[in-house]
Amino acid sequence: MLTGPFGYTGAYITQALLAEGVPVLGLTSRPQPSDMSSVTVVPCHWGAPVAGAESLRGAAILYNTYWVRFDRGTTTFELALSRIRMLLEAARTAGVARIVHVSVTNASVDSPLPYFRGKGLVGQIVQECGIPYSIVRPALAFGSGDILLNNIAWFLRRSPIFGVPDGGGFCVQPIAAEDLATLVLGQGQADGNQEVDAIGPETLTFWEIVRLISDAVDGSQWLLPVPDFMALAATHLAGLLTGDVVLTPDELVGLRMNLLTSNAAPQGAR
Numbered sequence: 001m002l003t004g005p006f007g008y009t010g011a012y013i014t015q016a017l018l019a020e021g022v023p024v025l026g027l028t029s030r031p032q033p034s035d036m037s038s039v040t041v042v043p044c045h046w047g048a049p050v051a052g053a054e055s056l057r058g059a060a061i062l063y064n065t066y067w068v069r070f071d072r073g074t075t076t077f078e079l080a081l082s083r084i085r086m087l088l089e090a091a092r093t094a095g096v097a098r099i100v101h102v103s104v105t106n107a108s109v110d111s112p113l114p115y116f117r118g119k120g121l122v123g124q125i126v127q128e129c130g131i132p133y134s135i136v137r138p139a140l141a142f143g144s145g146d147i148l149l150n151n152i153a154w155f156l157r158r159s160p161i162f163g164v165p166d167g168g169g170f171c172v173q174p175i176a177a178e179d180l181a182t183l184v185l186g187q188g189q190a191d192g193n194q195e196v197d198a199i200g201p202e203t204l205t206f207w208e209i210v211r212l213i214s215d216a217v218d219g220s221q222w223l224l225p226v227p228d229f230m231a232l233a234a235t236h237l238a239g240l241l242t243g244d245v246v247l248t249p250d251e252l253v254g255l256r257m258n259l260l261t262s263n264a265a266p267q268g269a270r
């Protein structure tokens, strides 16, 4: 069973499982894409724990990618936390043998940032659920469909100038989404309880990342260090125009705190 089988990293995990010939049961609210018709979809039943256990029956491993990016309306970190608690209870009732939970680097119950604090709290629930587990903590997963890097590319394609918050000296250790999926699958076969950071071999400053994307787009953009408030004002305006949330203040703080880095050995090859 995989939550978010058609989400960004979830789709990579789905493809990797299908390539291994593993049948995938996917818990999602999204419509099924035509190229993933072999996934058996379980429409979300977050409100009905018993139905949840029935849905999970027969699943050997629960891969969990479910989480929210920020609080919006009634969809909050608190709600996501309670849903994961319910999901794990259902997994125990259904006799699931292993959980592979996708978290984030530097998840901590002591984090001042709700995203990272919430992930820390989920980690505690996983550790205490009584089922053998792996917690995989990616930094930034890059690949087709990634939000952060593709949003940067979107701006670079449309503007000759790109404002880099405070000169972009903070660091990120990206991992290829395919490598993350391979790691997640490997952890499904691991023994005992495991916690592993998922980072690639290179540490890049944010400035270097923007420069690489600019070169990939056409290299003509002028990168300009700007204060954080200016970068946030520009992304907020773009969000109003596109009806999306491009970058939240907390996401920028997380980047500035180097939270998408790790001292662990790289698990990804790219």
Ligand SMILES: NC(=O)c1ccc[n+]([C@@H]2O[C@H](COP(=O)([O-])OP(=O)(O)OC[C@H]3O[C@@H](n4cnc5c(N)ncnc54)[C@H](OP(=O)(O)O)[C@@H]3O)[C@@H](O)[C@H]2O)c1
Pocket: 003, 004, 005, 006, 007, 008, 009, 010, 027, 028, 029, 030, 044, 064, 065, 066, 067, 068, 069, 075, 102, 103, 104, 105, 137, 138, 139, 140, 141, 142
């Ligand atoms: N992308 C990265 O670079 C990155 C880096 C570090 C950690 N992570 C972690 O990796 C996991 C997967 O991330 P992703 O980027 O692949 O995320 P994603 O595609 O947005 O979502 C994955 C899952 O979360 C659910 N979800 C997301 N937003 C939701 C909302 N507002 N309301 C209800 N359900 C929502 C999706 O449900 P549906 O299937 O119903 O849509 C899906 O089950 C997350 O736990 C994330 O924190 C990602």
